[in-house]
Amino acid sequence: MDRNRRRQLLALPYVAWSILFTLIPLFVILRYAMVDKEGHFTVSYIFAFLSSVNAKAFLISLEIAVICTVICVLLAYPLVMVVRRLKISRMSFMLFFLIMPMWMNFILRMLALQMILSSNGILNMLLGFLGFPPLQIANTNTAVIIGVVYDYLPFMMLPIFNTISDIGEDVLEAARDLGAGPFTVFRRVILPMSLPGLKSGITIVFVPSMTSFVIADILGGGKIQLIGNIIEQEFTRSSNWNLGSGLSVSLMLFMLISMTFTIKDEILTKRPAEEISEEEKAEPRVVGDGVSRRTVL
Amino acid sequence: MAEENIIELRNVTKRFEDDGSIAVKDMNLAVRRGEFVTFLGPSGCGKTTTLRMIAGFDTPTSGSILLNGRDITALPPNKRPINTVFQRYALFPHLNIYDNIAFGLKLKKLPEDEIREKVTRVLEMVDMAGFEKRNTQTLSGGQQQRVAIARAIVNEPEVLLLDEPLGALDLKLRMGMQRELMRIKKEVNITFIYVTHDQGEALTMSDRIIVMNKGIIQQEGDPVSIYDEPQNAFVADFIGESNIIDGIMLKDCLVRIQGIDVECVDTGFEPNEKVDVVIRPEDLVVTELGAGFTDGLVTEVTYEGAYYDIRVQAADYEWHLQSNVSAMPGTRVGISILPENIQIMHKPRSSDEEILKKD
Structure with missing residues (x-):
């Protein structure tokens, strides 16, 4: 007991850090959101997202975030299915290759994408060279989506890869043995077993792509107004910290609500397992087979 | 005679592509319906590769595999009326015991009440009645192996393949499971093809033992003749001391x-x-x-x-x-x-x- 308590002290630096840089700023934002410029209590800023301009930005942000998350999932799964079959040496090279862009500065990458996508950029030069008409991608939603997918794909792929590479080859063989064709093996075994990875992938991709504003700034050419852009402008240009805070709080609440879907799901699947392990303790159990029991939850 | 053979291997050779090594060399074998046949040999002797070729996970480099006289060499595992019990159980961790066992039946689109009835019956057979709702991770190794056996035999396969199914269990549990496997074998009357490196296990359970080394059958026969009249020094040395x-x-x-x-x-x-x-x-x-x-x-x-x-x-x-x-x-x-x-x-x-x- 004592030892455990002492061990808990190791968490102190982090606790101090998060109080200082997460909790206190959060309360500051909450306070800003709930008062007007004169310091009187109001909820009008928190409900400011209902105004037509803000609501539109909210919906576009949601739309882009959903599209980006879906694209990332659709790109990640086939890729992971290929990578997991590679030999170790090739596999590490592929993973390295996929993560490498993350070593480059984020702004630089977005500027590079801007160069590629702009109306007389590299992409249209190539298209023209091949005899195709030029595409108008720069400063559209499509450009923002490409940017977000480009930036967040590794964050979708890695957690999915981790859960899928944990699936034993014999489990997949068992599914085939029991009559499952390749598609059924994926749908009935690989997909459900990779759900934890998919969930964290969605969380990591959906939340930042909903709140991002830099990508929209650079690739949207200032024409795409996401909710993140509006919040940013309230703080930097309009100097209306109260409105900015109010929008931030409502965005945060929205995120919390949408993420509880995933979390609630996990609580539901966890409960029966815990009940069983209680039951199991009462029974003498035959152990000693040397098989590690991983809890896949 | 031909229709009595449920599985036939004709000149089956397996050469691994990555290193060119030969796992099974020009093997000819016939397994009769209802027989309990054991492939016995040291690790690397080709016994597991042979089993995997019968299951369909590996394809022979040359030669053919026949089921009831029909060539199934090119048939994928999901199209073969053959089921496997894996050494490491290979249960689906995301499904409970019931859904693990019902996996194959659901793919066959059997009506739900028929599935329920079959699962209940097979759980009784492996002495695991009442475990339907349990999670695979909460089971001991022996219990997991029972579920794995149930998951395979519930499909009523023509042939049941067992790849060192007791290898991960401790000695006492293994002895108990051997008796139990023989009882199950009698109850379901399915042809068993069993792979092991444990000669005691092979002698106890088999109708016929195929002793293998370096991809070649060294001797085949019933346990008594294998033990008493080994045909070469390898068999003599491998079976008993x-x-x-x-x-x-x-x-x-x-x-x-x-x-x-x-x-x-x-x-x-x-x-x-x-x-x-x-x-x-x-x-x-x-x-x-x-x-x-x-x-x-x-x-x-x-x-x-x-x-x-x-x-x-x-x-x-x-x-x-x-x-x-x-x-x-x-x-x-x-x-x-x-x-x-x-x-x-x-x-x-x-x-x-x-x-x-x-x-």
Whole structure:
């Protein structure tokens, strides 16, 4: 007991850090959101997202975030299915290759994408060279989506890869043995077993792509107004910290609500397992087979 | 005869693409309906590869595999009426016991109440009734293996393949499961093809044992004939413990071992042919000095519970005896043997038949 308590002290630096840089700023934002410029209590800023301009930005942000998350999932799964079959040496090279862009500065990458996508950029030069008409991608939603997918794909792929590479080859063989064709093996075994990875992938991709504003700034050419852009402008240009805070709080609440879907799901699947392990303790159990029991939850 | 064979292997060879090694070499085999056949051999002998080719996970490099006389060589595993019990159970961790067992039946689109009935029945058969809602991770190794067996036999396959299914269990549990497997075998009357490196397991359960080494069948036969009449030194050495010593067959029924002429019952060898002489440790008897065919110095005695394990050094060979009677280390004793307990074998002709040397 004592030892455990002492061990808990190791968490102190982090606790101090998060109080200082997460909790206190959060309360500051909450306070800003709930008062007007004169310091009187109001909820009008928190409900400011209902105004037509803000609501539109909210919906576009949601739309882009959903599209980006879906694209990332659709790109990640086939890729992971290929990578997991590679030999170790090739596999590490592929993973390295996929993560490498993350070593480059984020702004630089977005500027590079801007160069590629702009109306007389590299992409249209190539298209023209091949005899195709030029595409108008720069400063559209499509450009923002490409940017977000480009930036967040590794964050979708890695957690999915981790859960899928944990699936034993014999489990997949068992599914085939029991009559499952390749598609059924994926749908009935690989997909459900990779759900934890998919969930964290969605969380990591959906939340930042909903709140991002830099990508929209650079690739949207200032024409795409996401909710993140509006919040940013309230703080930097309009100097209306109260409105900015109010929008931030409502965005945060929205995120919390949408993420509880995933979390609630996990609580539901966890409960029966815990009940069983209680039951199991009462029974003498035959152990000693040397098989590690991983809890896949 | 042909329709009685449920599985047939015809000239099956498997060469692995990555390193070019040959796992199975020109194998011919017929398994009869309802038989309990065991592939027995050391690791790397090709037994598991053979099983995987029957299951459909591996494809033969050449040759064909027949099920009920029909060529299934190119058929993927999901299209074969064959199910497998895996060494590491390979249960689906995201499904509970019921859904694990119902997996194959659901894919066959059986009505839900029929599935329920079959799952309940098979759980009773493997002595796991009431475990339907349990999670796979909460089961012990033995319980997981029961579920794995249930998951396979509930599909009523024509052939059940078992890939060292008891290898991960401890000794006592393994013995219990052996009896249980034989009971299940009787109840379901499915053809069992079993892979193991454990000779005791093979001798206990099988109708027929296929002893394999280096991708080649060394001997096939029922347990008694495999144990009592090993056809070569590899089989003799692998099945049970043996004294294997060089000898010269002087004439019918007389073999010279270490310069001593010993009576035996084997015939049909060339005069003065060099042979392997195989003698089981339990067939050697400690006698008074000079009363046996040879004398030696007792170097080591170990009490093994059911018998004493005795080593006797005679000339340049250390005899291995298992006896009810102990002997004093450091004393000289005689060793005797009944002529019918001596096995004479031809020396291996090719490298494929090479003896597995023990270190």
